[in-house]
Amino acid sequence: MISPRWRRILAPIFLSLLLLVSACAPEAPSRYDQVQQETSRRGAEPAVAKDATQGSEFNKFFPKSAPGYQIVPAQEKKGFAEHKVNKGGKNVAVLSISDTSSVPSAAAKYQNSTKKISGYPAVEQGSQTTGILVNDRYQVKVSSRDPSFTPQDRVAWIAKFNLNGLERLN
Incomplete structure (x- = not known):
């Protein structure tokens, strides 16, 4: 039988070995590892073009608040503003x-x-969104979030953007 003195010596040694072995074991690959590898490898397409306009540049072209309506900035990132x-x-x-x-x-x-x-080409995108393309580059969209906001309202709000200013943006 092992004496209590040896147990006190062997127990920390075994625990240390157990921690060492388990810490050095290879980690199972995550299901996201392949996607990460594909999207971050050399030559992968960037999510946003390098020459994309900063979202902050778009803010000056949005309509201002109108009687009964409040316009609130919601999101801004490279290539997009909402x-x-x-x-x-x-x-x-x-x-x-x-x-x-x-x-x-x-x-x-x-x-x-x-x-x-x-004067800009327009499309309906489903039943809730109307969009136009300015200067073959900038997509301006208005999407209804409530049934009271009609397709005619969407067209009217598109016309409220500073489209001439947006066309000159480059």
């Missing part, structure tokens, strides 16, 4: 400007458009 339209404390629509240089397919949908708003 403002909310509130009426009576309720969000009724979302306004956005995005630089399609990062996602060229976003601009492609306007090529065959026969509809125009303020």
Whole structure:
């Protein structure tokens, strides 16, 4: 039988060995590791184009608050800015400007458009969103968040953007 004195000596040694062995064991790969590797390898496409316009540059082109409506900046990042339209404390629509240089397919949908708003090609994106393409690069969209905000309201709010200023942005 092992004496109590040896147990006091062997127990810390065994615990140390156990910790050493378990700490050095290879970690099982995460299910996100492959995606991380694919998106961060050399030559991978960046999520946002290097020459994309900063979102803060878009803020000056958004409509200002109007009687009964409050415009509230909501999100801003490279290549994109979004403002909310509130009426009576309720969000009724979302306004956005995005630089399609990062996602060229976003601009492609306007090529065959026969509809125009303020002289720019326009498309309906589902039943809740109306968009136009300015200067073959900047997508301006208005999305309804409440049934009271109609397609006619979306067209009217697109016309409230400073589209001439946005067209000169480069």
